[in-house]
Amino acid sequence: SQQGEEDPQALSIQEGENATMNCSYKTSINNLQWYRQNSGRGLVHLILIRSNEREKHSGRLRVTLDTSKKSSSLLITASRAADTASYFCATFGRNNDMRFGAGTRLTVKP
Amino acid sequence: SQTIHQWPATLVQPVGSPLSLECTVEGTSNPNLYWYRQAAGRGLQLLFYSVGIGQISSEVPQNLSASRPQDRQFILSSKKLLLSDSGFYLCAWSEAGQGLYSNQPQHFGDGTRLSIL
Known part of the structure; x- marks a missing residue:
């Protein structure tokens, strides 16, 4: 599998629920970034987490990084219909x- | 504040025709610039990146070329389009920084949807 693979591929939840998306990678990284893309638009940067960090928060977003497992997760709490989008992780490697x-396609149903 | 403009938003071209997509960045200087292609429902494939005027690196062999005639202008071109060139093309910039891709957040334009007939 390629570097920076998200799972699940698609996620459908009700408004108010939490959404968790995961990202796995293979090589050593400098940092990992999460982006959001509304349908037919460009990507918007959400959070950057460095390899020496374990957790970062931004509003309703929480990102964790486990370099021993080469994985990261993005948690969106109290989801809203407006959170419906595709979410991508991007890895910036030491090489x-x-x-x-x-990406993970998130659908939040009102 | 910094902004990125990419045009056109949509383009329909016949096979064999030329292509020119333009991207400009405002509010910053000496940015790293990137061209990506995104297939439907897929992630991004990096096509070209540039760390300065006239400095272009290609990530994949292809039918496309890129140029950076000015500090904040990045152009994606083709002399003869193929059917396989259809896709969603995204331009992005980041602050210059350490590492080949600067390790900085990237800021994307709204993309060009290119359809080849």
């Missing part, structure tokens, strides 16, 4: 490589 995953 000067960069990869975007295929």
